[in-house]
Amino acid sequence: MSSEGSSSGSGRLMTGVAWAVLLLGLWLWGRQITEGPEGSSGPKTGDVAAVGRPLGVSLPPAHDPLAGERPERVQIPSVGINAPVVPRGLDAHGAVDPPPFEAPDEVGWFGGGARPGAAGPALLVGHVDTNTRKAVFYGLSAVRPGEKVRVTGSDGSVSEFTIDDVQVFQRSHFNAKKVYGERVHGRAELRLITCGGSFDRTTRAYSANVVVSAYLTGVPRG
Template sequence: MSSRERPAGTGRLLPGVAWALLLLGLWLWGKEITGGAGGVSAPTGGDVASVGRPFGVPLPPAHAPLKPVAPTRLDVPSLGITAPVVPRGLDSTGAPDPPPYETPHTVGWFGTGARPGADGAALFVGHVDTESEPAVFYGLSSTRPGERVDVTRADGSVAEFTVDDVRVFTRHEFDAAQAYGRRQPGRAELRLITCGGTFDREAGAYTANVVVSAYLTGSR
């Protein structure tokens, strides 16, 4: 289905129960939730096959967390993404609010959560499309482990992250702890989240979320 055939609201993330689980995940950011051995990508929870994630990709060691500084720009070179970042709060349903549809190429950062590069898991959300065009995270599901994500911060520093996991969580099997919980204690991590699966007209939402996980591997 082309984006112009989709009704309004197709860029929203999972509603209802899934958002309640997301809030649980935000609480779990500070908990010690692991996702397998560090340094090598390996099968974990969620539907990894649907995005073609390769196994056994060697990954660099983690960099020590940086001081907490707010983000201003997000770059994913492999996808050609260069987008401004704006802090977002919670919407009327109690969910982290993505940027308005009027700015589809802007990324939202959950501003009361972890700052990217600091200890914890920083959460970024973006639309996959609008009624008429692809949005900032349209190609996010094609991200692969080993690829780089750069976050420019308000002090001029750049936190360099390496993707270690790409998952698709369906609406009915959404696991907030696996999607948003910190994978390894003492590590600076990043989550990039957008819609995935197919659009369910009856529910008025996509059937899944794409969750790209990355961890800090350098700074400049």
């Protein structure tokens, strides 16, 4: 989300602060991310606002986990997202280093976690905007359960995921386990994360994070 009337410098600061909160949550979650905690499905209250599943939307069964490949591209046809994926590591503070502001059309994959298609939650993060324009995940909050996410691996293979959950986590009640933990034990999952909520001109930060969850449902051929 962009803020009207912000200067070129303040827009960048605004986005950076929002990312700092997001990454702090990942840092606190730390080593448990690859181990997979117990699923966190169930009613969400207080700190989470769920978009939910529209009535009449049936979701396909999960596909067995794959070996998983290093991701190179992610596509969400329903909202026109088609972007390169780059691996990101940890910065000097022990948090995942997001894509640089100079590359707002790139999606970052946390290389220290699961690979898309493998068992566990694979994390993809992207900016919502920059100081001058919309960024790669600007339209992420518009996706809905039942829609597809396709990830192309380094070997050319495509893994297809089905979105089953869209939530908005308030920064003031950020729960790393709910955001980064696996939802169903042993399932191949995907988590796509960006900034969301309202923009606070005092703190120069967004109030929340949009978190889209999906799970592996197919491996298209050709």
